[in-house]
Amino acid sequence: MLGSGYLTTILFLPAVGAVLVAFVLSNRDRVIKWTAALFTFVPLALSLILFALFDRSPEAAGLIQFQERALWIAPINAYYHLGVDGLSLPLMVLTAFLGFLAVLISWKIHLRVREYFAWLLLLETSILGVFLSLDLLLFFIMWEIEVIPMYFLINIWGAGRKEYSAIKYVVYTLFGSAFMLAGILSLYFSTGSLNMVEIGQRGLGLVQSIMPAAPIFWLLLIGFAVKLPVFPFHTWLPDAHTDAPTAVSVMLAGVLIKMGGYGMIRLCVTMFPPVAQQYAVILVILAIIGVLYGAAVTMRQTDFKRLIAYSSISHMGYVLLGIFALGKVSLVGAALQMFSHGLVTGLLFAMVGLVMHNAHERDLRKLGGLARQVPIITVVFSIAGLASLGLPSTSGFAAEFLVFVGSFSSSLVPGIQVYTILGVFGVVVTAGYILWMLQRVFYGPPLEQYDGTADADVLERVYMFAFVAVIMLVGIYPAIITDIIKLGISPIAGMLGG
């Protein structure tokens, strides 16, 4: 049975755009850019419509909405199965939002434009695919497709040690997905099903399994842990983020690493609640190491972009903490933190790209005093920085606060209060590096060499303000997102009994 077709449209429009750009349209920059904008804007508009139509009533808890299902490969029982629930809907909207803005951010690309936009559009489809798929095979295929555009985007349009970073990203991801594939195969042979919803609802513990649950849990988890990333699997991230072109960094930090957190909730926690609980302490400890260690290493960075990249490791620690604290509120917080971090770090990377592009400098020790020369960038950058350090009225605060409250009051993980408090201390260090960075780049006496540095132009202002508006909206009224997330989380929390 095929549903309304909304999700299929959203999913494949960027890919269609990619095909058009690559093979059909003339090789004129304007044509390509406008096509890319159109084929990312329509999915954004559609996903906002779905966001509005989504049934938020309490009865809809755990319900998959806008479902589409068709038999795909009969012998192995694989379906073309799409759908969204409270967990995936915000991530779909976020991906569509960042996908469109990534095109705008790339407006000044002049190198091999046709290829660039084709890969960028394909990237969006593959990420959307991960969040929309409800069939394990489809999920895995989408997960793997994403690596290809990423490789080319970093390798060709990147900077610095781009070849090294690109190959490192690919190999690392494949390393993770090898484990994940083994996990998915084990799941399939244990249950005979590829239906993520079904496996989740039946609960794997009830299924007669040829394999104990714990190894499957860990196989899947390693795949996701590489993506999130979880200490000690994180070293691909600073390299890839730093050397990728701006728009790709935005996608990478904004939505790509959320695939890891999403997978952990959707597969690991939902399908193996008792196993998740059994090993939660280990993962919570890794989360806290990620938060504090990540923040400490961030403090040491002197490269503008690398600093933001490292901060992601610290912030993703909060996601991991929220997930494996296993409380209802903490899971909501983790999901909100993924959404919020996507916006905030997306904006930070966009702004860093802008500063680097306009001032031709990325070394924090050489930058300074830009506030006079680029006032608009300064204001927006400051807002993004304050959101990153979790200031109230920005989405960062709402998310972190929910993670802290939820984790601290979780009853399923022994000693969680101590770990949470250690995690809370991370916000002090975060304030340290964010404010230090702001001061380094923007404050102090204006420097001569940056006279005449261009401030944001009209297009740039448009996307900056779009980011800021959503960050503030979610910060002031988080219920707009959390009311949806809760619907996806409550059945999971119900299974955990927390």
Next chain:
Amino acid sequence: MPHQFIWLIFLLPLFSFIIIGFFVRPFVRAESKLAGYITILSIGGSLALSVWALFAVMAAPHHEIPVPDVTWAVIEDGVTIHLGLIMDSLTAVMLIVVTVVSLMVQIYSQGYMQGDPGYHRYYAWMSLFTASMIGLVMADNLLFLFVFWEMVGLCSYLLIGFWFHKPSAADAAKKAFIVTRLGDFGFLAGILLLYLNTGTFDIYELHELAIAGALAGTTLTWAAIGIFAGAVGKSAQFPLHVWLPDAMEGPTPVSALIHAATMVAAGVFLVARMFPLFEHSTEALTTVAIIGGITAIFAASMGLVMNDIKRVLAYSTISQLGYMMLGLGAGGVAIGIWHLFNHAFFKALLFLGAGSVNHATGTFDMRLMGGLRKYMPWTYLTFVIASLSISGIWPLSGFWSKDEILINTFAHQPVLFYLAMITVFMTAFYMFRAVFMTFGGEYRGGEPSAHGHEGHHGQPHESPRVMTIPLMILAALSILSGLWNVTGHFGAFMGHGETHGFFTGLFHPFTQPLPWISLILAGSGILLAYAMYRKSWISPERIGSMFKPLYTLFYRKYWFDELYENIIVRNALLKGLFAGFEQFDNHVVDGAVNGVAGGAIVSGRAIRHAQTGQLQLYGLFIGIGILAIIFVIYFFG
């Protein structure tokens, strides 16, 4: 008036911020004074409503009026968070403090900030600052209190760093934010602990649980100490006091606001707001008193030797905040807040006076001033009134609240009482040292290149009316505000003590020994300052060299900045631990990754030789494998 209007007290300055930030600043030319007028008008409105609310609260049963709230979010089924306001005696008094001082500061700023290129930005932040502080004192649950708490911190960051092109200002702003955030960490932990044990953020519910004993024992103590940690950061108590003296890098009216009514007052207010929790934990309450008492004398000692007038005032603020904490710890809400109330007016006056002096001379260094009483009679007169008040001279406001603190400390914390008494002497000395250095003797020339104003090289002059009138109003308040409790009405309003006749109250202190002692101590402090800095009977240099080690200790601020910034942050953390982590990350974690990759290549080369293509060899391997499996099963199976 319907009670919905109470919301306007908070919303008016918020609207002012929005209007200035989004409409005035982008679209109105820089010289226009519109932003200032909008701010003054909105805060004036808040003040009028606050006065009305104060009388309404006084008339209301239990000194409390209900304010309609709005539902903001539903956390879980059944657990909703309301955005609500409290309107009780504590809030009503705090609102008067915030709105009066803020209004005076905004009027004064019309003169002080005239011609500054950041004029609109200044008033936008000032409006937001005031709105946040009002929100903080009115919030009815800890979550929103924390939100406004952080917003107050943000605004002081933005205003301390207002002249961000000065590296010292940018440094000071950053320091203020990070040091207070260290305290906020404790506050947040306290909130989490309370939520875990009670499932609520609601302040009144927490009060009731503490009073009923449902919230007790170590949980309560730790939660209270966590909350107090937040207050220590915000109110610049030892050992997180280091940010406040640097915070004078902002425009002087900002300092007045920070030191008197917003920001630092928030910490004292927080302890008062959560007082039932402290009251039911002896450990927590004693901690408050001890930290307060130590801070009072510790900060005063540094104030003795500073040459920058704003620094003297900054240490005096820290010291006075210590008194307030001591008052809370030893006496209760009425005692601590009573001093906060009086202090707000005379400290705002002192800072605005320092700003006025700076306006005339272009410097804050008292060694370059002198003789200003001739040129700036109004500034001089009001500054002296404020100094007498803060020194605790009868019948000015400072006398009344300090007296209460001393009496209560004597009764409950005898050790701290002696520290507080010494501090009385120190306070009088450093204040009048400042008065005599600034206004006494002959003019010593000021700063050659002053304040951006040209033609300052001649004689200093009195500031314009728009600046002196707020000084006069605040001076009047510094004299009169203490009279509220002469009859005991303030204490009764705050739920402490009984009322009595005015004249009985006015002369009552002279029937007791304690006020006599404190008056004599204050008087001798003033006399010593007179002898040293006005008449030069005693040479300050000789005293300084006589107590050289002590002088150096005070002057170098007990080396706290060096300890925190150089030893801990720069060396132990950045160059030590964090650098170690970075090396670990680059060489061990990432080294392992690259090592595995390299190892895979090397082992690939080695194993390649096994792929010979000879079936016999493969057969041999299969045979060995089968044997191995049998072996394993036999022994382990």
